[in-house]
Structures are given as structure tokens and as C-alpha cells.
Amino acid sequence: GLKKLITTSYNKSPIAGRQLPLFEMEGLKPIKPKNAEAHRIEINKVPDLNKDGAIGLEDVKQLLEHDANVSAPLKDNGDFRSEECIKLLKEADIVVTNPPFSLFREYVTQLVEHKKKFLIMGNQNAITYKEIFKLIKENKMWLGQSLNGKNILFQIPDYYESYYKIIDGKKYAFPKGVVWFTNFDVPKRSEELVLYKKYDKKEYPKFDNYDAINIDRTEQIPMDYTGVMGVPITFLHKYNPDQFEIVGLGNSRDNFTPNKNYQNPYKILRDGTKQNGNAINCVLAIESKIKPDGIYYISDNSKYLIAPYARILIRNKKII
Known part of the structure; x- marks a missing residue:
């Protein structure tokens, strides 16, 4: 106890x-x-x-x-970060809390530096932070028990005016994308993800600037592909370190190295507005022969380019 x-x-x-x-x-x-x-x-x-x-x-x-x-x-x-709270932290073996999301990197860094076991809430997009992803890749931190697609509810003061619902006369906020982060072992990390699809190059496009295929949904991971695959960050809810190896993250040169540099790139918005597109040289890109409906990029040495939201680069250990 x-x-x-x-x-x-x-x-x-x-x-x-x-x-x-x-x-x-x-x-x-x-x-x-x-x-x-x-x-x-x-x-x-x-x-x-x-x-x-x-x-x-x-x-x-x-x-x-x-x-x-x-x-x-x-x-x-x-x-x-105060001396008084750090002193209390040093007394603890386990930390369970909902830290300020704006200071999430700094908070996790403090927990790791003091070698604490923890179970904390955070925004799912924190996975893409350089400091956080490094810990995930090194298996020093992972996602905790899944909420099965449900949003966490937080009771809030009456004067809060946005993103709330009333339950039994009390006001609750329901921020989306909140998940548990932990370094406690959880049963699901030992559960093997069942794969049923076979690789078909027509169904799985390759990235134009990295040797990997794009996968839009975790359940679409092919059972027989031996190379690197780019999967959504939600894959981490099913991640078993004995089944998959995390290779990198395709949203920053800190986390992966593109094998192609786009010259004079531009970003084209939905209304046709053209912006500086240098960001495409720091993320995974898929080339399209057809003009995309949404936001896309162009450059002097490519056709239309699409940048999917951050992809975790993985490899199946079971078929290497």
C-alpha cells in the first residue's frame, strides 16, 4: 500500500x-x-x-x-520548479498528476532527471515533441491505458465559458486528445498487434524523400513488409516493443534524415495563396501526379507534394 x-x-x-x-x-x-x-x-x-x-x-x-x-x-x-516542490518531489517514489500542458516538456524532463516512476496526463501531440519522442523511442516512456476513444472530463469553475458540458449540475471541460503517459509497465505493451493485410505497392505509396511506405491507419499495417513504415502517432496505443522497432519520427530533421532536398519549395493553401514552403524539407512527403484538393507543396524538382501529419517510422521485428 x-x-x-x-x-x-x-x-x-x-x-x-x-x-x-x-x-x-x-x-x-x-x-x-x-x-x-x-x-x-x-x-x-x-x-x-x-x-x-x-x-x-x-x-x-x-x-x-x-x-x-x-x-x-x-x-x-x-x-x-520551486525548491519547495522539488524537495517534496525527492520524497516521492511515484508521481500521478495532470501537469500544465504548456510546460509538459519541462515537467517530464524533471521527472526523468529525478528518476521517478510516473503516470501523467498530456496532449497526444506531445508525442511529436523532440524531448518526449526521444524517451518513447528509447522505451523510457510510453502511453498508458487507452481511453478507447473517449474524452477525459475535467470539472471546471462556473466562470469557464468554452468547451464544456453540464453533468448533474456541474460544469466539465472535455479537451480532446488527452492521453496517459507513463513509465509503468502496462499489460497492453505485451499484447501483439494482429496484422491481416498483405503488402501491395499500389495500396501503400512510398515517401518521396525517405525510404519508407505510408500507412494511414494502424490496422492497415501489412504483415509481410520488411522495410520501414510511416504510421500515425496513434499507433503508440498498440505499440509492443517486442513486435516493432521505432526508427524515427517524420516531422523534424532531429528525428529523421530526408534523402531528398526540394529546391525553391512553396506551400499552397486551400484558397490558392502561396507561402514559403521550406518546411517540406523537414518532414515526410508523398508525391502526387494529380493536384491535391487540400494544402500541398510544389518545388522546382518535384510534382505536387503532400505532407501527412507526423508519422512514426517503424519496422516489424518479427519478419526482419
Whole structure:
């Protein structure tokens, strides 16, 4: 079981103190929206105080009044980079949280530097960050339990005005693309992805600037292709490191090396507007003989070019 549970909030947190009356127990000033002070709670003992067979908010309220447990304001602002919070981090074996997505790279870097086991929420697109992808490629971090296509709901303050729904009279946000990131082993990482399709060069176009084929959906991965394949980032929900090798990521020269350089490239928008297209020299590209309907690129040494959203480059270990 858990020996200790430590949790913190930060200055002006919009949710701190909304479910637990912290100020009543500590003599703190009443917590107002956008004006909450940084706080820490340490739970050292967790008996079922109200004898209902479960641990709920009523138990937690009583727990905070227990001599073995602590509820107190932080001296600093609650930022995870502060000395006070880093000291608390050093006490921990496991970190479970929903970190600020804008600081996701920095937060994960801190966890790795302190060699912590973790289970954290993040945007699925964080997979494409150079620092995050490096950890995934090296099997130091991966996706946790899948939500099976469902969005995570977050209870939010009443004054939030966008991306919300009302459930039982409470307001919830539902940001899309939120997934679990972890370095805990999960059963699905040992499950082999069942492949049923056979390779057909007419069905799987090759990239024009890298020796690999493009695959639009994970279930379309051919069972008999021995080369490198570019798959969507959602492939990681099915990734088994014993079945596949991650070779690179086709969205930056930091993660793969193109074998062709496009000269004088331009990006053509849907309305026909022409923009600088140098980005095509840093991503995977598929050449098309027919003018695409959406956004595409042109250059002096190619026909029409399409840049699919970030592709993870993989190889099937089972048929090498």
C-alpha cells in the first residue's frame, strides 16, 4: 500500500479549496476564485473514519484533522520548479498528476532527471515533441491505458465559458486528445498487434524523400513488409516493443534524415495563396501526379507534394 500521499496546489489555482474547506482547518483566508494560495496536503494514515467501507471526501475532511496528517500553506507559489516542490518531489517514489500542458516538456524532463516512476496526463501531440519522442523511442516512456476513444472530463469553475458540458449540475471541460503517459509497465505493451493485410505497392505509396511506405491507419499495417513504415502517432496505443522497432519520427530533421532536398519549395493553401514552403524539407512527403484538393507543396524538382501529419517510422521485428 501507499506509505504517504503528498499533493500540492499553486497560487491562484481556480479549483483549490472548492471541494475541501482547507481554510476552516488551518485558519487560512477564505479561498476565492483566481486568488487561492499555494497549499500542500500530506496523508500519512488512511483509516475508513466514517465506517462506510469506502474512502470519499467526507473521509478526507476527517483525515486532514488527524494528527498524523498535514494540511498547510506552502511558503512558495507552488510552481513544480520551486525548491519547495522539488524537495517534496525527492520524497516521492511515484508521481500521478495532470501537469500544465504548456510546460509538459519541462515537467517530464524533471521527472526523468529525478528518476521517478510516473503516470501523467498530456496532449497526444506531445508525442511529436523532440524531448518526449526521444524517451518513447528509447522505451523510457510510453502511453498508458487507452481511453478507447473517449474524452477525459475535467470539472471546471462556473466562470469557464468554452468547451464544456453540464453533468448533474456541474460544469466539465472535455479537451480532446488527452492521453496517459507513463513509465509503468502496462499489460497492453505485451499484447501483439494482429496484422491481416498483405503488402501491395499500389495500396501503400512510398515517401518521396525517405525510404519508407505510408500507412494511414494502424490496422492497415501489412504483415509481410520488411522495410520501414510511416504510421500515425496513434499507433503508440498498440505499440509492443517486442513486435516493432521505432526508427524515427517524420516531422523534424532531429528525428529523421530526408534523402531528398526540394529546391525553391512553396506551400499552397486551400484558397490558392502561396507561402514559403521550406518546411517540406523537414518532414515526410508523398508525391502526387494529380493536384491535391487540400494544402500541398510544389518545388522546382518535384510534382505536387503532400505532407501527412507526423508519422512514426517503424519496422516489424518479427519478419526482419
